Amino acid sequence: MPELPLVAGAHLVGSINQPTAEATFRVVAQELGGDLARIPDGEVGERFHWILFQGAAFDAVDGLSRVPIDPIVVAGFDLRPLVLDGSAAASDLVFGSLGYADAAASSYADFTRLRDAGVIPAGTRFQVCLPSPLAPITTYVAAPDRAAVYPAYAAALAMEIDRFAAAIPADDLAVQIDLATEFAYLEGVSLGGGPLEAFFAEGGADAPELVDAIAGLAAELAARVPAEAQLGFHLCYGDVAEKHFVEPADAGKLVAVANALGAQLERRIDWVHLPVPIERTDAAYFAPLAGWALPAETTPFLGLVHHEDGVDGALARLAPARGAFAAAGVATFGVGTECGFGRGPADRTASLLALHREVIAAAG
Template structure:
C-alpha cells in the first residue's frame, strides 16, 4: 500500500470549509465534450476527476457489452430459449464448440477511454480543466456482464466469467498504456456484488458465487489489475433501473462490511469508496450508525451518495449531519450515475453539487 498522504487529493475537506465531490460516471448528454465542459463549468474546484459521461453506446451501463458476446462465434442464443435469469435468456455454448473456443479479444473500453482522453487533454490545454485534473474511467466489474449475458444453466456463466475477466484486465492494461498514469483514475462499479452481498434477492442469492470472501477476492483482482501509479475508487451500487434500486437498503451496514472486506483484501492503495444513501433513510438514524464500524486505510476517502434532486440542499444537509455523528470526514455525490435522468435536469443537478459541498 502507498503511504498516507501520497494520493492525489488527500482530504475530503479541500480547504477546511468545502467538501470534495465526485461524479459517479454516466451523464445523459450527446457528446463527451458537452459532458466535460458542463462538468468543468459547475464542478471545478471541488471535483478533481472527471468522467466522460459514458455517452453513445455506453449510455446504459453494461448493455454495450452484449454485442461482444453476440460477435463470438462459439456463443449463441437458441430461438426457443427462455429467460434463465431475472431479465433475459443468456448466451450458451454453440453445439459442437468448446469453452476453449470462446474469446473476447476486444471489449471496447480502452478504445472508448483513449478517444475521450484525447478530448480531455485538448480541453485541459485550453484551460477548461486545471493542470491537476484527472480523467476518470468507469468500468463494470467482470461479474456484471458475465452474469448478465451468459446462460445460468449448469453454472455456464462462471466459465464465461473466467474468460471475460481476463479480457477486462487486458483492457485495463491497454488503457493504462495509452493514458498517462498521473492523469488517470479508474472507478470500478460494484453492483452485482452488492446484490449478492445482501443475500436477499431470490434470483441472485449469495451462494451463486460462494461466500462473501469470494466477492472480496473478485473485487481485489479488479483492484490489483491496475498499476499502483493509477488511482482507483469503488462505486458500491444498488442500481438505477427506472430510477429505482434493485433493493432499498434499510441500513448502510452491508456497504460498510463490503468496504471493509475490499480494503482488507486488496493489496494496493484505494483512493475512495462510495456508498449510496437513499432519500428514504433521511430521518432514520439507525441507517447511518454502522458507519462507526468503517475501517478504511488513511489513504482512502469515503464518499456518500446523499445528493438527491428531489429534496435538494435541505435534504442533503440533514443526511450529512446525521452521517457526521458516525464518520466525521467524507465527500459527497449522487447515489448512482446520472445517465437515466432527463438531460435538461443535469445543469441544475451539477449546481446542487456545488451548493452541497459547503454544508
C-alpha cells in the same frame, strides 16, 4: 466526543446525460470543476445503458449462443442469455474488444485538449469507469454456465485496462470499478431470472464468505490498474428508473464490502462511493459507518445528493453520517449522487452538478 469530519469534495460515479464526452467535460468543469479530483466522460454513446451494450461482445464469441427463445428486449438490447453451445470448450473462449479501452482513448483526447485550454482545471484526472466482470456475466450468461464463462470475460476486461493504461499516463488516470450486481447476490434478490445463486462462493446470501468472495473478484480486476493511477469503487444497489433493485436496510453490507476490499488489496484505494436512499435521514441507516476500517488515504463519498429535495435534504442526511464517520475516526468525506444520472433528463444536469457545490458550501 470525537470531532465531526469535514465535508469536502464531490465525486461523479460516471453516467451523465450529455450527447458527447466534450459536452460532459464542459458542463462538469463549469459547474463543479473546482470540487472534483477527477472527471468521467459521462458514459456516452453505446455505454448509455451501462453494460447492456456488452451483449454484442458475447455474441461475437465462438462457442456461445443465445438460448432459442423469443428476444427479451430491454432498452433496445436483447437480454436472452447465452450458453456454451458445445462448439468450443470454455477454456478456449476468446473475447474480442469490449469497447471500454477504445472509448477511454477517444474521450481522453477531448479531456486533455480541454484541460490544456483551461476549460478543465489543471491537476484534474481523467476517470474511466468499468463494471466488475460479474455484472455482464450475470446479465448475459445462463446460470449453469456462468462459472465456466467467467474466466474468459474477466481476462478480456483486464485486457481493456491494459490497453487504456498503455494510452493514458498513469499519473493522469483514475479507474473506478462499479459493484452493483454484487449487492443483488448479497441481498438474495432476483434481477429477472429468479434469485441469484453465487457460483463463485460457498453459502447463501447471508454467509460472511460471500462478502470476501465478492471483494476477491473485484480485487483481481483492480490489481491490473497501474500503481501510479488512482483507484476507486462505486458500490451500488442499481438504478433502473432512478430506483434501486432493493432498498438497503442500512449501510452495513456497503461497509462490509468496502472493508473487505481494503483488506484484500495491497495497493492504495483512493475512494469508495456509497449510496444513500433519499428517505434515510435516520441514524440507523448510517450507524454501520462507525465500522469503517479503511485508512485515511481512502476518501469515502456518500451519495446523499438528490435533486428532489436539494440542499436541505442532503444536510438532513449529512448530520447522522457525520456522527457515524466520526466514531470511525474519518476526518473528511465527500458527496455525490446516489448513482449516475445519465438516464435522467439532460436539462437537469447543470443544476444537479451545481447542487453538489451548494451542499458542500452549506455543510461548512
